[in-house]
Amino acid sequence: MILKGNELATDKELKVGGLTPFSATDYPGQLAAVVFVQGCPWRCGYCHNPHLQTRTGDSPLAWPRILTRLQRRIGLIDAVVFSGGEPTIDPGLEAAMREVRALGFGVGLHTAGAYPRRLAEVLPLVDWVGIDVKATWPGYDAITRISDSARHAFASAELVLASGVAHEFRTTVHPDLHTEQDILALAHSLSTMGVKHYALQVFRGTGCADKGLPSRSTAGYPGTELLARVSALFTGFTFRRE
Numbered sequence: 660m661i662l663k664g665n666e667l668a669t670d671k672e673l674k675v676g677g678l679t680p681f682s683a684t685d686y687p688g689q690l691a692a693v694v695f696v697q698g699c700p701w702r703c704g705y706c707h708n709p710h711l712q713t714r715t716g717d718s719p720l721a722w723p724r725i726l727t728r729l730q731r732r733i734g735l736i737d738a739v740v741f742s743g744g745e746p747t748i749d750p751g752l753e754a755a756m757r758e759v760r761a762l763g764f765g766v767g768l769h770t771a772g773a774y775p776r777r778l779a780e781v782l783p784l785v786d787w788v789g790i791d792v793k794a795t796w797p798g799y800d801a802i803t804r805i806s807d808s809a810r811h812a813f814a815s816a817e818l819v820l821a822s823g824v825a826h827e828f829r830t831t832v833h834p835d836l837h838t839e840q841d842i843l844a845l846a847h848s849l850s851t852m853g854v855k856h857y858a859l860q861v862f863r864g865t866g867c868a869d870k871g872l873p874s875r876s877t878a879g880y881p882g883t884e885l886l887a888r889v890s891a892l893f894t895g896f897t898f899r900r901e
């Protein structure tokens with residue numbers, strides 16, 4: 660099933676395209692399992708999970724079986740992170756989060772904010788959210804390749820900040836998509852909104868369907884001076900070059 664624009668899925672049970680049983684990098688300070696939910700309405704060229712963009716008729720991994728596997732990890736992991744794809748596309752997300760909480764796990768969420776209304780529904784069940792911010796608001800559609808995506812992302816960013824849920828805002832940057840001036844303007848805009856924790860992560864080519872982006876060197880990008888200026892705007896700043 661291909662969902663266009665910001666169309667919502669209507670399936671009852673969470674559709675899962677992948678599971679990482681143990682991760683120390685997807686929820687800061689917590690050992691977590693990561694559930695990769697199928698489907699995303701956006702088409703970022705740098706996406707490294709393009710196989711998760713389309714929702715299939717049936718869930719590749721049955722949610723009840725995943726829940727059973729998670730049950731066996733009680734005491735071994737702290738939390739379950741719902742990632743994707745775009746997990747808020749899935750109408751089964753809220754129920755899945757409740758089931759995970761009932762097992763005693765914390766709940767993490769990775770989202771790009773494509774569905775603010777559904778994000779608002781699940782945020783009370785979330786302990787930590789990592790929210791992608793693609794670009795400055797006027798530059799959004801060039802990255803997502805979907806019109807009007809900035810409006811949804813902006814509404815979601817405001818919801819996260821108003822909720823008080825622990826957060827990390829993060830931006831994947833590539834020299835063909837973001838100049839250093841773009842990055843600085845975005846950082847100023849987020850800081851002004853009230854973002855406290857921000858991460859910049861340099862594009863990595865693993866799994867990327869766009870063959871042009873990996874061919875461009877990212878050595879020395881972004882520069883150390885820019886990183887220092889961005890870092891000064893936030894309580895917590897992380898730079899990742901993986």
Ligand code: SF4
Pocket residue numbers: 699700701702703705706707708709712743744745771803
């Ligand atoms: S929003 Fe995330 S999952 Fe969706 S296409 Fe962009 S990078 Fe991929």
